[in-house]
Amino acid sequence: MIDDLNNRFCKVDPNIGIACLYADYKDQNNQTLVRILESFLHQLLTTALIPIPDGVIKKLNDIKQRNGKPGSEDILALLKIRLQQLKCAFICIDAVDELDPRVQQQLLDVLKELGTNNASIFLTGRGHIESEVQKRLQVLQQYKITISASKEDIQEFLEQQIKDDLNPDAMTEALAKDIIVTITEKSQGM
Numbered sequence: 001m002i003d004d005l006n007n008r009f010c011k012v013d014p015n016i017g018i019a020c021l022y023a024d025y026k027d028q029n030n031q032t033l034v035r036i037l038e039s040f041l042h043q044l045l046t047t048a049l050i051p052i053p054d055g056v057i058k059k060l061n062d063i064k065q066r067n068g069k070p071g072s073e074d075i076l077a078l079l080k081i082r083l084q085q086l087k088c089a090f091i092c093i094d095a096v097d098e099l100d101p102r103v104q105q106q107l108l109d110v111l112k113e114l115g116t117n118n119a120s121i122f123l124t125g126r127g128h129i130e131s132e133v134q135k136r137l138q139v140l141q142q143y144k145i146t147i148s149a150s151k152e153d154i155q156e157f158l159e160q161q162i163k164d165d166l167n168p169d170a171m172t173e174a175l176a177k178d179i180i181v182t183i184t185e186k187s188q189g190m
Contacts, residue, residue, distance in 0.1 A: 001092060001122070002018060002020050002092060003161040005016060005018050005090050005092075006047070009088075009090075010096050013087060014049035014050050015048060015050055015085075015086055015088075016047075016048060016086060016088055016089065016090075017043070017044040017047045017048035017082070017086050017088075017090070018043065018044075018047045018085075018089070018090045018092070019039070019040040019041075019043035019044050019047070019069045019089065019090070019091050019092070020043065020091075020092040020094070021036055021039060021040070021092070021093045021094070022095060023075070023093060023094065023095040023096055023097075023098040023099045024095070024098060025095075025098040025099075028032075028098075028099065028100045028103070030181070031099055031100070031103060031114065032103060033072050033103050033106045033107060033110070034070075034071065034075065036107060037072055037075040037076060037110065038070075038075055040076055040091060041078050041079050041082065041169035042081060043164070044082050044083070044089055045082060046189075048086055048089075050084075050085065050086075052082075053081050053082065053084075053085045055081040056078050056081050056082060059074070059077060059078055059081065060078070066129075072106075072130070076110060077112075077115070079114060079179075080114070083114065083118060083119055083169055084118075086118060087117070087118065088118045088120065089118060089119045089120070089124070090119070090120050090122065091111065091114065091119050091121050092121075092122040092123075093107075093122070093123050093124070094124045094131060095124060095125060096108075096123045096124065096125040097125035097126050097128065097129040098125075098132070104129075104132070105132070105136065106130065106134035106139060108133060109136055110168060111136075111137060112136060112137045112138065113132065115137065121137070127146075149187075151184050154183065154184045154187050155184050157178055158179065158183055158184070159176075159180065160182045162176050162179070162180075
């Protein structure tokens with residue numbers, strides 16, 4: 001999706017920016033609100049091919065003189081300056097449900113604020129996160145696509161994973177069948 005946005009918009013118009021995040025439950029210690037917003041700012045400053053606004057440079061110098069470490073409010077202000085300069089921006093977050101719940105809520109609140117500018121927001125996540133996203137973002141226009149794997153898809157995937165195992169002697173036919181049946185049954189709705 002990011003490649004498509006880049007090819008369709010950024011290569012055509014230098015006033016369009018893209019920022020993306022893959023949320024990983026294994027990396028929750030590093031995926032804090034400040035780090036996520038810093039990443040978005042960096043991406044929006046580098047994907048759009050227009051000069052960095054003077055307001056961003058001034059704000060960064062103010063932060064550096066103050067203590068050198070920006071907080072989430074500082075970065076949010078910088079993001080707003082950059083977004084005002086852009087014709088539009090795309091902010092994409094994959095697996096938003098895998099963020100720490102506190103960070104997830106804070107980020108959704110920030111996205112609501114940023115989405116009032118010229119930013120289009122694209123989120124993916126499992127079904128249970130939908131009500132939280134709707135509550136926090138209060139979106140006016142929403143598109144929803146539900147994607148789910150069938151039992152056959154899961155079974156085919158597992159069979160291929162077992163076939164590609166680097167240590168095939170560790171797996172018996174009975175164990176492979178048991179793994180496939182158990183995971184396929186327990187994975188419905190995921």
